[in-house]
Amino acid sequence: MANLIINGGRKLHGTLRTNSAKNSAVAILCATAMIKGKTTLSEVPRIEEVNRIIEILVSLGLKIRWSAKHKLEIINNGHLLPQKINRESFLQTRSALLLMAALSASFKKFSLPKSGGCKLGKRTVSPYILALNYLGIKVKQSLNTYTISYEKKRGVEFTMYEQSDTGTENTIMAAVLTPGKTIMHLASTNYMVQDLIVFLQRAGAKIKMDDGTIIINGVKKLQAVKDYPIMPDPIESMAFISLAVTTKSHLKITRCPIDFLRLELEKLKVMGQKFNISHLHISQNKHFKLVDIEIFPSQLRALDDKLHPQTYPGLNIDNLPLFVPILTQAKGATLVHDWIYENRAIYYTELSHLGADIMLHDAHRVTVTGPTKLKPNNMICPPALRPSINILIAMLAASGKSILKNSYAIDRGYENLAARLNKVGAHIEVQES
Structure with missing residues (x-):
């Protein structure tokens, strides 16, 4: 230090x-765990929070390299190993909780450590858990672990328990590959949420924003994005x-x-x-x-x-x-x-x-x-x-x-x-x- x-x-x-925006970069990086092939991101900030997310994704099996000062190449061959996740890096960033949704695209059951980040007192994950539950994804907590599982995901209309930025991002990532139509009322439309939505749209997701409502029609798969600049x-x-x-x-x-x-x-x-x-x-x-x-x-x-x-x-x-x-x-x-x-x-x-x-x-x-x-x-x-x-x-x-x-x-x-x-x-x- x-x-x-x-x-x-x-x-x-x-x-x-x-x-470029830290909160956009970490969300979009987590989303690449859902997208097979080579995705390129530009205008990526060289900051420690991004470094921790990269370490986590590499431990899962993604290949990531800096092809230029602020450009990242991410290769996802589809063979991810959540059991090998870098716990030390995970515990240093709350943003890693976005992998709750991103990994549910590939696994019906997996576990994640409880994350860290800024020390700001008790910070609820209820918006994440309640929204994912509407989609059919269950999250169980133990002392140090979240266990995420589902039998069948489904599109549904619901109201967010809280206008959480990260909770909204998590739900969007889960919904884009969930069959049917998902309608999220009172969702966050903050800058990082919008940046994630634009990125996922470039990847083939069908997402619309209407004031505080987000409408998602699920697709079967997402396409690699050739070059997406972070806002x-x-x-x-x-x-x-x-x-x-x-x-x-x-x-x-x-x-x-x-x-x-x-x-x-x-x-x-x-x-x-x-x-x-x-x-x-x-x-x-x-x-x-x-x-x-x-x-x-x-x-x-x-x-x-x-x-x-x-x-x-x-x-x-x-x-x-x-x-x-x-x-x-x-x-x-x-x-x-x-x-x-x-x-x-x-x-x-x-x-x-x-x-x-x-x-x-x-x-x-x-x-x-x-x-x-x-x-x-x-x-x-x-x-x-x-x-x-x-x-x-x-x-x-x-x-x-x-x-x-x-x-x-x-x-x-x-x-x-x-x-x-x-x-x-x-x-x-x-x-x-």
């Missing part, structure tokens, strides 16, 4: 390119926006998926943040609207209303934490209500070690009061991606030398981040430990 030595307080300038990551776009706003820097962030940032930008506009949005252009996979966003140094005021996440098209669950560094620089007090996760709000208080004025009310709510002058300090990354990037942003805004230890949590979702930020004026030294 690496330590980051940060000399903060510098104004940043220039352009940051939004890389840009709206959460990375928002991280760079947060960085620019918190450090009061003039930065341009390119390739921002605007339909998944509209409410975030509206909140910032009401706070007094100045920015310009370019004309629309279309993503490489021809599905998503992209813009470039130019951020200018601004004087911010706290919002009168609380900030809280919502399912799409609301304020993105993973973008909510990225407002916390911003709020440290806004005049007034803002209540942040992170109702999704049990413990994530507790991590927000870590910024108090850098001079932030944050009051914890309970496991879900904090009040952030600003503006405050952030100060340097030495800290350890919490075991969660978004709270870790918050600390890095605050350290870059704090004048002086900070050390952020054990940066694996950041490397899970951001590729070569220190070098990219150094190109726009940051001063970050990566020290391997």
Whole structure:
């Protein structure tokens, strides 16, 4: 694991390119376990979360190689061995639960370990289990294992127990090769779900989205996809926006998926943040609207209303934490209500070690009061991606030398981040430990 030595307080300038979406990449990679032949993915982020999924898929029997810096070739010969799954890698990523559905395309009964990922308190898998049950797929839990089995899968109409992104993806993957018509009401249509749907459509799946309803007509098999570019990551776009706003820097962030940032930008506009949005252009996979966003140094005021996440098209669950560094620089007090996760709000208080004025009310709510002058300090990354990037942003805004230890949590979702930020004026030294 690496330590980051940060000399903060510098104004940043220039352009940051939004890389491809972590949450899209891991779902689409898991889907390749359902598709025989050679599939090629481009614009794949070189991040630790992707590395863990690749390790898992290789252990199952897929052949995977990087044919270019961000291009993957995946060969599935149909001979998969779930009993040989890489448990160590599986336990490091919650995304691996998508294999519940992907492997049900080949096996009527198999087992998977219980997965890990960000440490955010208890995280339910009920949406996965209940939705798969409607399709005829049973999931039984023991202390350390899920056992997935079915006798006969069937298309059916049902309502998702929760608008879970990963639960929706899991159900879509199970339904595309299930006979008959599946209609999912109150399904997530968040960015990674849409990216997965477009990929599966290219593979021959018959899927339609109608607001919060997803309609799937099952097919007998899927075809290998010659070249599918992963979409840009709206959460990375928002991280760079947060960085620019918190450090009061003039930065341009390119390739921002605007339909998944509209409410975030509206909140910032009401706070007094100045920015310009370019004309629309279309993503490489021809599905998503992209813009470039130019951020200018601004004087911010706290919002009168609380900030809280919502399912799409609301304020993105993973973008909510990225407002916390911003709020440290806004005049007034803002209540942040992170109702999704049990413990994530507790991590927000870590910024108090850098001079932030944050009051914890309970496991879900904090009040952030600003503006405050952030100060340097030495800290350890919490075991969660978004709270870790918050600390890095605050350290870059704090004048002086900070050390952020054990940066694996950041490397899970951001590729070569220190070098990219150094190109726009940051001063970050990566020290391997």
